[in-house]
Amino acid sequence: MKDRPIKLRPHHLLCHKGFRGLGYDESFVKTFEKVVRLLDEPAQLIEVVGEPDEVCLSCPHLAGGRCLKGNEKVSHLDSDVIELLGIGRGQVITAAELRALLEKVTGRDIERICRECEWLLLGLCTEAFKKTEN
Numbered sequence: 211m212k213d214r215p216i217k218l219r220p221h222h223l224l225c226h227k228g229f230r231g232l233g234y235d236e237s238f239v240k241t242f243e244k245v246v247r248l249l250d251e252p253a254q255l256i257e258v259v260g261e262p263d264e265v266c267l268s269c270p271h272l273a274g275g276r277c278l279k280g281n282e283k284v285s286h287l288d289s290d291v292i293e294l295l296g297i298g299r300g301q302v303i304t305a306a307e308l309r310a311l312l313e314k315v316t317g318r319d320i321e322r323i324c325r326e327c328e329w330l331l332l333g334l335c336t337e338a339f340k341k342t343e344n
């Protein structure tokens with residue numbers, strides 16, 4: 211699997227750190243668990259995409275290639291994450307490189323960037339990134 215890049219949209223590069231087995235349905239959770247396992251491998255390649263990714267393809271809120279949770283909102287979120295991490299759509303990075311980029315992300319960044327995400331209220335994502343704060 212390492213030779214084939216996993217396609218991920220920018221905000222899922224953050225989400226995977228706060229994932230604790232919760233999700234929209236069983237298929238979504240299974241896919242996210244697989245993504246988390248893959249990203250544990252430092253050499254795993256990741257292609258940053260600007261479209262529905264491997265997680266979205268298992269999501270009940272994807273219809274006709276659009277996110278029913280709010281396509282514009284999700285696109286803005288992706289753009290904010292691109293700016294935060296200094297990466298580009300179409301870029302291929304390793305999981306080790308992603309880990310290094312995420313070291314610089316703080317819980318405050320998450321509270322700002324993900325303020326419109328319903329999952330933020332659980333506090334899991336902020337907590338996951340608080341560990342990297344000094």
Ligand code: SF4
Binds near residue numbers: 262270272276278
């Ligand atoms: S809610 Fe939208 S962005 Fe999130 S996984 Fe589902 S389709 Fe993708």
